[in-house]
Amino acid sequence: MPTPTPFRSIVPTDLKPSEWHPFMVGAVAPRPVAFASTIDATGNVNLSPYSFFNCFGSNPPILAFSPANRVRDNSQKHTLENLREVPEVVINICDYAMVEQMSLASTEYAKGVNEFVKAGFTEVASQQVRPPRVGQAPAAFECVVEQIIELGTNNGAGNLVICRVVLAHFREDIILPSGIGIDPHKLDAIARLGGDWYTRASGSSLFEVPKPNRNLGIGIDQLPEHIRNSDILTGNNLGRLANIEVQSMPSAEDVQAYRHEPLVTYTLQKYQTDPAQQRQELILLGKKILEEGRLQEAWKVLLLAGKEQVSLA
Template identity: 45%
Template sequence: MTLDFEALSQRDAYAWMIHTITPRPIAWISTISAAGQTNLAPFSFFQGVCSKPPTLMFSGAVNRHGVKKDSVINVGQVPEFVVNIVPFALAEPMNLTATPLPHGESEFEKFGIASAPSLKVRPPRVAAAPVAFECRLDRIIDFGDGPSGSNVVFGRILCAHVDDAVLGADGQIDPAKLDTIGRMGGDNYVRTRELFTVVRPR
């Protein structure tokens, strides 16, 4: 089978991408508006970009009415955000925050998700997240026009909060303790505890 992405509809292209680019890490993004209203939403088009400078990105799709995600709107107003990493234990509350709420209504308050103050940015972090990256906006790049387009947000990592409970005896992250989840296609997720090791050639 060969797929001509130049001939596929946007919906079909999206379906093939999310079912094959797997597993995708999840950025649980917390932001704050200029009016001081907090927002919390998950994004699976998310990745680290580079370590010098330490930079990551997430991408928010524009909805069918041409409206940007609340997270993107907020970052445009207050150019800071927190990327909270999602373990298996937080899968359900993370999923709840994907619920479409009126702009300005806080997912932290709506779904009873405890927050903690950040050190260097204004948006709060998820208190129970095992890792949280405080970021300052670097730039937003828009792809596509109108509905189904996307706003790619790049952020400079200013600091990270790491729960000691997910560290191994060597002081580094223990993947089994971190127990992150990844997004597959549709409503499917994967739990990243089944590991194997391949030594990289030198």
């Protein structure tokens, strides 16, 4: 057994806020970015990114983000000042094509400076709220502000802005062919991590995990011992295997019949004089099949691996 990596445990108040912050935002990552467009009472537009952001319910549709008090002087962000004057915001979603301009818009320009202009974005008039949306954003949510909750009074304290979506805009090409929902490949979203790091949700960094609430999986505790305790199968492998419903498990006949699949037959023949090795090779094969997304077939091979000695006859 390899030595487990030790953990460092931290009480946040034992560190200076500037020391704690990199731990928190570095580990709570990646975070989506709310590119918030606001307006003050005299009509000056502001546009700033906020990665303390997420959605918190769909009915009613609630988004929330948090402009924190400036660490430098405990002053409040222009976005927050604007929201107190005009409690309306457009939350624009950033794709990879916008990331550098979005970052530029986070510059601490003086109050009243319009970051649409500084960062080169196009203002598109909103329909239900006063702040404009970003024409380049693949999705945008026109929101009314329901509540602002001060999370503290110190430098760096957050101010949770709870927003209700009243109208949303989705660029046609990001909508799934079914007409419901968003294609993540087309969205090409970015997200923020710690330091200067960002991630891009596209290409090989996207993967699917079947939702467990579609079926009542048997659970890891019900996996046969040779599967559960295998040092070849990973936690991800076990999680996927345990998501099978009991009635979908292959029957004993199906498992027996699977001996005649060419790769299984080959493995059984090659290692027929060494049952322990045969079992390991079958588990390796089952893992490979599982990682190709063939759950039923993986189960058959892995159940074969549990037999004392598998004969081809």
